[in-house]
Amino acid sequence: MKPFSARSTSALATCLLLAISLFAPVQAAPSRKFNQLLESVVRIDVREVAFEAGARRYAASIGSGVILSADGVVLTNAHVASPRAVELNITLSSLERVSATLVGWDHWTDLAVLRIDMAEVKRRGLKFAHAEFGESEKLYPGQEVFAVGTPHGLTRTVTRGIISNNNRYFEDTRGVNGYETGAFNTWLQTDAAINPGNSGGPLVTGDGKVVGISSRSYLGANNLGFAIPSATARRVLENLLRDGTIVRSYVGLVPGALQDLENFFSLALNTGVLINSVDPGSPATKAGLRGGDIVLAINGEKVDGRFPEQLPPIQNLIASQPVGATVKVSVKRGAETRDYSVVTEKLESRVGEEWALEKWGLSVRKVSRAYARENQLDDVTGVVVIGVQPGYPADVAGLSRGDIISKINQQPVMSMEVIKVAQAAYEANPAPTLFEAQRNRRVSLYILKP
Amino acid sequence: MRFDSIARPLAGSCLGRRSIGSARGNLLSLLCGSMILLAGALRGAADLPTLWAERLKCVVAVEYVTETEADRRPTVSMGTVIDANGTIILASGAIDPRAATCQLKDFKVYLPGGAVGVDAVYLGQDAYTGWHFVRVNESLRTQLVAVTAFAAKDATAVPALADFVWGIGLRNKDEDFAPYIMQSNLALIQTLPQRTGITQREVAAPGLPVFDREGALVGLAAASFGQSYLQFSPGNRSSPILLINVEESSAFILAQEILPFLNRVPKNISGRPLAWLGAYGLEPMDRDVAKFLNLSAQSGAVVSEVLEESPAERAGLKARDIVLALDGKPLPQLKPDRAVVTYIEREVDRRVPGATLAMTVLRGAERIELKAVLGEEPKLMREAERKYFDRIGLTTREFVYGDAIERRVKATAAPGVIVHFVKPSSPVAVAGIRQEDWIREIDGVEVKTFVAAIAKLAEIERDQARAEFVLLVARGGDTAVLRIKLK
Numbered sequence: 001m002k003p004f005s006a007r008s009t010s011a012l013a014t015c016l017l018l019a020i021s022l023f024a025p026v027q028a029a030p031s032r033k034f035n036q037l038l039e040s041v042v043r044i045d046v047r048e049v050a051f052e053a054g055a056r057r058y059a060a061s062i063g064s065g066v067i068l069s070a071d072g073v074v075l076t077n078a079h080v081a082s083p084r085a086v087e088l089n090i091t092l093s094s095l096e097r098v099s100a101t102l103v104g105w106d107h108w109t110d111l112a113v114l115r116i117d118m119a120e121v122k123r124r125g126l127k128f129a130h131a132e133f134g135e136s137e138k139l140y141p142g143q144e145v146f147a148v149g150t151p152h153g154l155t156r157t158v159t160r161g162i163i164s165n166n167n168r169y170f171e172d173t174r175g176v177n178g179y180e181t182g183a184f185n186t187w188l189q190t191d192a193a194i195n196p197g198n199s200g201g202p203l204v205t206g207d208g209k210v211v212g213i214s215s216r217s218y219l220g221a222n223n224l225g226f227a228i229p230s231a232t233a234r235r236v237l238e239n240l241l242r243d244g245t246i247v248r249s250y251v252g253l254v255p256g257a258l259q260d261l262e263n264f265f266s267l268a269l270n271t272g273v274l275i276n277s278v279d280p281g282s283p284a285t286k287a288g289l290r291g292g293d294i295v296l297a298i299n300g301e302k303v304d305g306r307f308p309e310q311l312p313p314i315q316n317l318i319a320s321q322p323v324g325a326t327v328k329v330s331v332k333r334g335a336e337t338r339d340y341s342v343v344t345e346k347l348e349s350r351v352g353e354e355w356a357l358e359k360w361g362l363s364v365r366k367v368s369r370a371y372a373r374e375n376q377l378d379d380v381t382g383v384v385v386i387g388v389q390p391g392y393p394a395d396v397a398g399l400s401r402g403d404i405i406s407k408i409n410q411q412p413v414m415s416m417e418v419i420k421v422a423q424a425a426y427e428a429n430p431a432p433t434l435f436e437a438q439r440n441r442r443v444s445l446y447i448l449k450p
Numbered sequence: 451m452r453f454d455s456i457a458r459p460l461a462g463s464c465l466g467r468r469s470i471g472s473a474r475g476n477l478l479s480l481l482c483g484s485m486i487l488l489a490g491a492l493r494g495a496a497d498l499p500t501l502w503a504e505r506l507k508c509v510v511a512v513e514y515v516t517e518t519e520a521d522r523r524p525t526v527s528m529g530t531v532i533d534a535n536g537t538i539i540l541a542s543g544a545i546d547p548r549a550a551t552c553q554l555k556d557f558k559v560y561l562p563g564g565a566v567g568v569d570a571v572y573l574g575q576d577a578y579t580g581w582h583f584v585r586v587n588e589s590l591r592t593q594l595v596a597v598t599a600f601a602a603k604d605a606t607a608v609p610a611l612a613d614f615v616w617g618i619g620l621r622n623k624d625e626d627f628a629p630y631i632m633q634s635n636l637a638l639i640q641t642l643p644q645r646t647g648i649t650q651r652e653v654a655a656p657g658l659p660v661f662d663r664e665g666a667l668v669g670l671a672a673a674s675f676g677q678s679y680l681q682f683s684p685g686n687r688s689s690p691i692l693l694i695n696v697e698e699s700s701a702f703i704l705a706q707e708i709l710p711f712l713n714r715v716p717k718n719i720s721g722r723p724l725a726w727l728g729a730y731g732l733e734p735m736d737r738d739v740a741k742f743l744n745l746s747a748q749s750g751a752v753v754s755e756v757l758e759e760s761p762a763e764r765a766g767l768k769a770r771d772i773v774l775a776l777d778g779k780p781l782p783q784l785k786p787d788r789a790v791v792t793y794i795e796r797e798v799d800r801r802v803p804g805a806t807l808a809m810t811v812l813r814g815a816e817r818i819e820l821k822a823v824l825g826e827e828p829k830l831m832r833e834a835e836r837k838y839f840d841r842i843g844l845t846t847r848e849f850v851y852g853d854a855i856e857r858r859v860k861a862t863a864a865p866g867v868i869v870h871f872v873k874p875s876s877p878v879a880v881a882g883i884r885q886e887d888w889i890r891e892i893d894g895v896e897v898k899t900f901v902a903a904i905a906k907l908a909e910i911e912r913d914q915a916r917a918e919f920v921l922l923v924a925r926g927g928d929t930a931v932l933r934i935k936l937k
Contacts, residue, residue, distance in 0.1 A: 254928065261933060264894075264920050277928040291929030292891055292922040334894055376858045376927055397738075410814065434742055436770070442731040443754040443770055447738035 034146075037208035038158070039093040039129035040067040041201060043150040044076055044100075044114070047087040051354040054361035054389030058086070064149030064201030065090070065114065066210055067130040068237065072116030075237055076200030077215050078105045079176045081112040090116055092128045093156065104240035107179035107349065108248070109232055110215050112200075113240040131202060134209025136188065136229035139166045147192040147214050147225065149201025161192030161223065168226060169309040175216070179351050184248070184316045186309050187226040188212045194225030203227040248319035249344035251327065252282020252373075253289065255315065257308045265294050265332065272296050272332065273305030273314055279373050287342040289331060296337065297330040319347060350374060353416050354386065357423050359430075360448055361392020366416050367404060382406040382413050382438070397446040399437060406443075407436035426450075498616070501665035502631055507531070507595035509618050509658050510538055511560040511627040512584055513567060516549050519838045519845055519871050528620055528657040529559070529584060530670060532598065532712045536591040538570070539712070541657040542580030543673050550832050551719050559586040561593060562620055562629035574716030577724050578799040583715050597659050598712065602666035606706050609636050609647065609668045616661055617654025617671060619698055632698060643784055643793040645704040646672065652698035660702040667709075669702035724827035725801045728760020729753045729767060730855065732794055734787040743772070743812065748780035749790045750812065758860060765822035768813060775810035798824065828852075828861070836870055837904045839911045842934070843876020844869050844883060846907065848900040857888065857924070866890045867903040869923075881934040883923065890929065891922035910936075 044063045049056055063080030067073065074090060081088060081102055088100045098120050105112035121128075139145075143163045151157050168187045175181035190203060194217040203212035212227030239246050256276030262269055272294040278284045295303060299321075303314050321327055323346045330339050352366030364383035372380050385403045388395045399405075405413055408422040426433055430450035437444060512529045515522050527544035531537070538559065545554065551574075558567030568590040573583035586594075609615060613636045621628040634649035647660070647669055654660050654671035662668050676692040716722075731754025740749055750772040756762050774780060776797050784790050798807065803826040811818050828851035835848040847870035854861035869887040872879050889897055892910075897903045910919050917937045922929055 256931060261920070261931065264918075264933070274931055276930050280927050291924070292894065292931050374927065398736075432738070432742055434739070438754070441754055442733050443752050444733040445735050445739040445743075445752060445772075447736075447742050449738065 031206060031208060033208035034204070034206065035208075036129045037066075037131045037202070037204055037210070038148060038156060040131040041065070041093065041148045041156060042067060042074060042128075043091040043153075043155050044074075044080055044200060045087075045089040045091070045097075046081055046085050048082065048084040049086050050084065051356040051363040051365075051386065053387040054356060054363050054392055054394060055358055055387075056356045062150055062153050062197050063199045064197065064214070066148075066200075066202040066213070067116070067128055068133070068210070069130050072100075072118050072121065072128075073103070073237070073241065074100060074114040074116060075213060075233060076112050076114060077176075077213065078107045078110045078112045078179070078181075079215075080200040081105065081114055082107070082177060084177075088114060090114070091155065092126060094126065094128070095155075096124070096126050098124075098126065104244040104246075106236050106240065106246045107176040107181055108183060108246070109185050109228055109236050110176050110181050111213060111228060111233055111236045111240075113237055131204075131208065131210050133230045133234050134205050134207075134211040136166075136211045136231045139163045139188065139205075139211055139229075141166055144206060145190055145192055145211065146204050146206070147190065147194055147198055147201060147227075148204065149194075149198035149214060151193070151195035151197040153197055157198075159193040159198075161190045161225075163188060164191050164224075165189040166229075167309045169312060170226075173350070179349050182312075184312050184319055185228060185232040186312050187215070188229050190225050190227060191223035192225060193223055194227075198225075247323060248347040249321040249323050249325065249327075250282070250347035251318055251329075251342045251344055252279035252284040253295070253318070254279065255295075255305055255311050257311065258294075258306045262306075266335075267294065267332070270304045270306055271302070273303050273311070275331075280376065281373055283342050283345055284329075287329075287340045289329065289340055289342070292333070294332040295329055296332055297328075299328050300330075318344070352383075355383075355416055355419060357394075357419065359392075359423070359427055360394045360433075361389030362394040362399065363387040364405065364416075364419060377404070383416065383419060385437070393448040393450070394446075397435070397448050398444075399435065399446055399448075400439075403437040403439045405435055405437045407434075409434050410436075498631075498663075501661070502616075502618070504595070505600060505659070505661060505665060506562050506618065506629055507593065508597040508600065509562060509620070509629070510586070510594070511562070511620050511623070512538060512540060512544075512570065513556075513558045513560065513623070514545075514554055514572070515556040516546065517553050517555050519840075519873065522555075526623055528655040530597050530657060530659055531594045533596045534591065536570075536586040536588065536594060537573070537715060538584045538586060539579075539657070540582040540584060541671075541673060542575070542582070544657060545575070545582050547832065550834070550836060552836075557584055559584070559590060560623075560627050561590070562618070563626050565626045572719065574719040574721040576711075576714040576716055577721055578796060579711050579714055581714070597667060598709065600659070600661065600665060600667045601705065601709055602662075602668075605709050607666075608639070608645070608704060608706070609662060611636055611638075614663050615647070615649060615653055615668055615702075616663075617702075618658050619652075619655045620658075634700065639704070641782070641784055642786075642789045643782070643796065644707045647702045647704060648675075649700045649702070652695060652700045653702065654699060655697060656699045667705050669704045670708045671699040671702045673701070674699035675701055720830075720833055722826070723803045725798050725803050725805065725824040726761060726827040727798045727807065727822060727824060728757035728762040729773070730755040730757050732773070732791045734790045735772075736787050737783065740783070745774065747783060748774065749783045749787070750774050750781055751790055751794055753811075757855060759862075761822045761825040765809070765820045766818075767809070767811065767820055767822070771811040771813050771818075773809055773811050774817070777808050778810070780810075803827075834868075835900055837907075838871070839907050840873070841877075841911050841936070842907060843873035843878045845871035846889065846900070846903055849888070853888070865896060865898045866924075867897055867900055877934045877936050878921075881921075881932045882930075883921070883932060883934075884925065886925075888924040889921055890924055891920075893919050894922075 042065045044065050047060050065074040065076035090100045091097045099117045100114040103113040147159045168189045171182040194214050198214045201214050202210040211230045214227045217225040254277040256274045258274045275293040277291045327342045350370040352368040354365045356363045363386050365386050367380050367382045382404045433448045435446040508531045510529050513526045527540050529538035529540045557570040559570045560567050570584045570586040575582045616633040619630050634651040634653040637650045638648040640646050656673050660669045674695050676694045680688045681691045682688050733752045753771045755769050756767050807822045809820045834850045838845040846867040851861045867889050892906045918935045
């Protein structure tokens with residue numbers, strides 16, 4: 001497809017507006033509020049850094065967002081704008097472009113908050129509208145909704161559909177650019193066309209209220225799109241604006257749906273959550289919980305995890321406890337029921353801090369607690385090799401993707417700082433450097449030569 | 451030729467074995483075979499056919515069946531006769547190390563060109579040489595000659611570079627294992643760590659002897675090594691591939707590394723006693739690392755882990771120690787680097803439990819002397835008890851020490867059984883059970899022993915009224931509760 005000229009784009013936009021007024025006969029007026037919503041939807045151009053293949057690389061991408069306040073707060077997806085972003089530009093509905101900064105992100109709910117550079121807005125006398133949240137809890141399957149965004153860079157595209165399901169569950173351990181997502185919320189499913197670039201744009205009702213943030217769709221399927229419900233988005237937005245981050249608690253329980261296993265566990269219908277697995281070394285393991293246990297109540301609150309879509313609120317119940325709090329978990333094991341006290345710790349992503357050691361042609365990621373547990377490592381010492389540049393010292397020495405570097409010149413890699421110091425020393429005075437790395441539990445030594 | 455990819459016994463999972471299913475008795479290969487014969491007659495010494503006919507008596511084809519729950523897989527391998535009792539050795543790769551000893555059935559020995567197999571018994575594998583030993587019934591013994599009859603007068607003699615060498619190959623079963631001659635010249639001798647001759651072309655079938663012009667034994671063909679080729683295909687211009695000839699080898703272990711060890715016939719089928727150190731994941735170092743650690747003319751090997759309650763642990767060996775010397779002898783600098791690991795393993799394997807192994811290790815900047823008293827190798831997976839349940843659709847295997855290592859748990863505190871086999875489309879397969887899953891609970895009851903587990907499963911299997919049962923299985927670091935529907 002050829003790029004549109006400016007003129008044809010605006011002509012297209014006019015057609016779109018016309019079309020909306022045609023296909024929304026149920027609303028009394030072609031909704032002043034819907035027009036206002038359209039003026040609050042923005043295109044987001046992101047330039048972000050990636051530490052791939054032993055080098056710092058920059059890539060550009062496009063997403064959508066919606067302005068939610070007069071002071072320029074923009075809500076979008078975490079997979080559009082993340083801390084990896086080095087440059088964020090927002091195109092207002094007036095087609096004017098302003099810069100923005102990241103306020104905070106939350107990959108678990110795939111949401112990020114940006115703030116438009118208001119000084120620039122004032123200086124240039126720019127204007128924009130802002131949208132309002134609707135109530136996602138009140139949506140019903142079959143209800144008409146619209147997705148607005150920038151699919152494939154086509155600014156201000158409106159697509160129409162219905163709510164296909166208002167309580168969809170899916171968890172994805174690598175869903176947001178390799179980060180975990182979906183454990184703490186359910187999703188709205190819609191058949192309004194959602195394509196790459198729609199991400200971060202609003203899903204709205206006919207009256208222009210934002211009921212969801214379009215986030216993902218099944219590629220290759222017909223109109224199976226998903227959005228984060230506004231009930232979740234509203235809460236996350238508040239928290240990110242207040243703290244810049246969202247802190248959750250972790251205990252290490254991996255729930256499974258009970259679905260038909262009630263009889264086996266001699267449970268009354270709609271009671272309890274099955275614990276499929278307990279992360280090794282986690283607070284739950286330390287407290288004595290194990291796979292096959294049934295959680296009946298958390299802090300006295302009865303839980304019911306019969307179906308998968310009932311699990312996120314239960315996960316959220318644990319996650320919303322303060323870090324370090326003692327949670328009372330009532331557990332049924334066999335015929336016996338007893339309470340366990342589990343002390344929560346801070347929830348961490350498997351994906352740790354990343355860095356590129358360009359002289360060595362090596363990109364690395366810190367071993368996080370979650371990564372160490374997942375890979376049965378003794379502790380969080382070390383960095384994982386996420387890329388090597390062919391022909392550079394790391395590659396020549398034999399290091400490869402997935403290796404865990406545990407020592408540099410006999411110094412344990414307790415933090416990314418250790419790596420950075422070693423890199424600085426090498427850059428000041430290039431000398432053979434001894435690396436100790438582990439591959440599938442096998443420890444080898446490597447010399448990286450200048 | 452690529453010497454760095456020599457398929458030593460370490461990698462010999464499928465080398466040196468032929469599957470009967472892939473027998474390729476086409477006209478072309480027959481033609482090739484006869485051409486080689488013709489060329490041999492022209493180029494070899496005048497008396498080569500005579501030498502060849504005599505030496506044919508020390509080679510045989512050995513066929514056996516691996517019997518699993520689902521099928522019976524025949525395998526053919528080449529063997530060399532080593533004594534007058536009908537004892538035959540097979541290369542280490544001749545038998546899949548994952549197969550349980552009890553699954554190996556129906557050993558039969560065929561003479562070159564012979565159509566009738568004679569029954570034989572499997573005697574077990576020797577850990578040091580890696581050889582599998584088989585003994586054939588008396589009826590065939592008179593027709594066999596031990597390879598030792600052809601040993602050179604000087605057992606330590608080493609063939610010289612470019613020396614003419616020859617050996618025997620055997621065709622497939624559908625061609626009655628017809629023997630043919632292979633000839634080559636010695637190109638190189640490597641220490642891997644066994645002294646290994648590399649020839650210009652294939653010289654013998656893996657497991658069969660190699661001779662010099664006078665007919666004296668110079669070695670035993672090992673698994674061959676990979677050779678790099680470029681593969682061209684339409685749409686894909688070229689891609690590098692590594693080809694390994696599993697039927698003919700151009701590498702042989704020198705006679706001096708063979709003859710002294712022919713008496714290592716296992717005392718029992720398990721090959722025990724087996725010496726055990728318990729240093730897991732020995733990793734070689736390259737010359738740059740050795741130089742950095744001020745190890746001038748020698749090598750070292752990093753110990754990745756020290757196994758729980760092993761002789762190494764009792765001796766005070768620690769993870770990440772670097773082994774520098776055994777019994778005061780510095781580790782040699784061998785190429786490829788990996789050969790040093792085989793060197794250490796062989797030093798352990800040639801000893802018996804109770805023997806002492808003195809080690810010099812580097813820990814940080816400190817050199818430490820340790821003395822390990824080798825123990826008896828814990829029960830191996832191939833020795834583990836198994837039980838098949840047809841209706842449920844799985845074979846359970848006893849949890850052994852190796853399973854604990856693989857799963858990073860304490861062997862002493864790890865009850866449960868391992869899923870060894872899953873029958874396709876069976877109830878457990880439908881429920882999502884996979885091979886190597888670790889069953890922790892059956893119907894909510896913790897599995898304490900193998901006996902308890904099979905009793906419980908047998909009870910479920912017998913109970914025709916049973917509609918379902920529940921397993922708690924571990925896979926990786928996770929567990930899952932799985933419901934198995936029997937109806």
